[in-house]
Amino acid sequence: MNAITQPSEWLRGVLGLCVLRIMAAGPTYGYAIAAELAAVGFGEIKGGTLYPLLARLEKNGLVTAEWRAGDGGPGRKYFTLTETGRTELAQGLAQWQTFSTRVANHLRTGDDLALPHPRSFEKRTP
Amino acid sequence: MNTTPHTQAGSHEVWQRPFVQAHQKWCNDFVLELRMRDVPGPVIGERLGEVEAHCAEIGETPAEAFGDPTDYARQLDAEGSPARVSGTWKITVLSAAQVLALLVGTAAVTPWARGEQFSYNVVQLACLTFFVLVLLSLPKLLAPLLRHPWAVGVPLGLLMPLVAVGAAVSGELNLPAVLTLPAAVISIGLFVVVLVLALVEHRELTRDVDDNLVTSPLAPASEARGKRARWIVLVPSYAIPVAYLVLATFSWILA
Known part of the structure; x- marks a missing residue:
């Protein structure tokens, strides 16, 4: 597992959306979310990054939280997506699709995959 | 938003927990920073509970999983603290x-x-x-x-x-x-x-x-x-x- 103590700028922008997506499958807890993010290739998301995000989602009413007894552990805080959270997820997914298509189109380099030539600026004489 | 503590747990202070006693310096600094920001006691306990639960699952110390306690407390407070105690x-x-x-x-x-x-x-x-x-x-x-x-x-x-x-x-x-x-x-x-x-x-x-x-x-x-x-x-x-x-x-x- 790659250690990512601070998410890259790319990940920072979509981490909340990815976490909401994981919660769409049902109530889950911090460690399980981190493990699932790692499993899909985001690397190791540290607790110091994940829990402030979860606190923000909870504060904004996108998720509810409930403590349950853990399996041999001290306990687990389960997060459940609210209706507001589901709406936010749906909107975020639609916006991400639009954005990622736009970026992909922009970055497409053509059939030969050659990088575009630098733009040449001709000096203009008065 | 349901932040009600675990109903079976009963209310007890965090200082009695072995985890807090084992990582006293980190926990003290964390609690102190949130206290200084007038975060209510039960919310601080909730945040410390998250740290303990996560560390128990992942097998790391609080410093390894959450970094500097003061920085983490500041970040948490900026992101998700509810109404303060005045x-x-x-x-x-x-x-x-x-x-x-x-x-x-x-x-x-x-x-x-x-x-x-x-x-x-x-x-x-x-x-x-x-x-x-x-x-x-x-x-x-x-x-x-x-x-x-x-x-x-x-x-x-x-x-x-x-x-x-x-x-x-x-x-x-x-x-x-x-x-x-x-x-x-x-x-x-x-x-x-x-x-x-x-x-x-x-x-x-x-x-x-x-x-x-x-x-x-x-x-x-x-x-x-x-x-x-x-x-x-x-x-x-x-x-x-x-x-x-x-x-x-x-x-x-x-x-």
Whole structure:
């Protein structure tokens, strides 16, 4: 597992959306979310990054939280997506699709995959 | 939003938890930073519960999983803290007013016993003002005091007696009085003021007692070793009236 103590700028922008997506499958807890993010290739998301995000989602009413007894552990805080959270997820997914298509189109380099030539600026004489 | 603690867990303070005791320095710094930001005790306990639960799952220390406790607390507070407890400033102002009344009121007892006028010279007035300003700054000074006791606490601790000695010495210099007050009225009146302020502070502390306790949402590892007596938090409000009576009695006897 790659250690990512601070998410890259790319990940920072979509981490909340990815976490909401994981919660769409049902109530889950911090460690399980981190493990699932790692499993899909985001690397190791540290607790110091994940829990402030979860606190923000909870504060904004996108998720509810409930403590349950853990399996041999001290306990687990389960997060459940609210209706507001589901709406936010749906909107975020639609916006991400639009954005990622736009970026992909922009970055497409053509059939030969050659990088575009630098733009040449001709000096203009008065 | 459901942030209700685990119903089976019962309410117990985080300091009883083995995890907190095993990582005391990290947990202390974390709690201190959130306390300084007026985050309610149960919310702090909730955040500490998240740290403990996560560390138990992942097998890391809090420092490994969450980094620096102060930075993490700041980040958490910026992202998701609910309404704050507003008591810190209120209690400080009440306490500062009590201490001011104690200093002035008990100083008036000796001239009252001697049948003299009670007066302050300019140095004494300046020292008193400085003392009150330090008391009022305590909410801001508390964090640096606790984090850097040698760099901040010792100089401040040395400065206060110096100010007191300066005020006492100036009293012997026959400087002109800039403020003259009736000694008996001041002594009795300020004792009444101290009592009223103590009652107000008592009410504040009683109301906020649940918000002040850092309780854990996690199930206790063992039976709690007895709850901390709730009246302990009320001692500060009545310490000043008792000190007033003791000092006033000694001043009267020695006058």
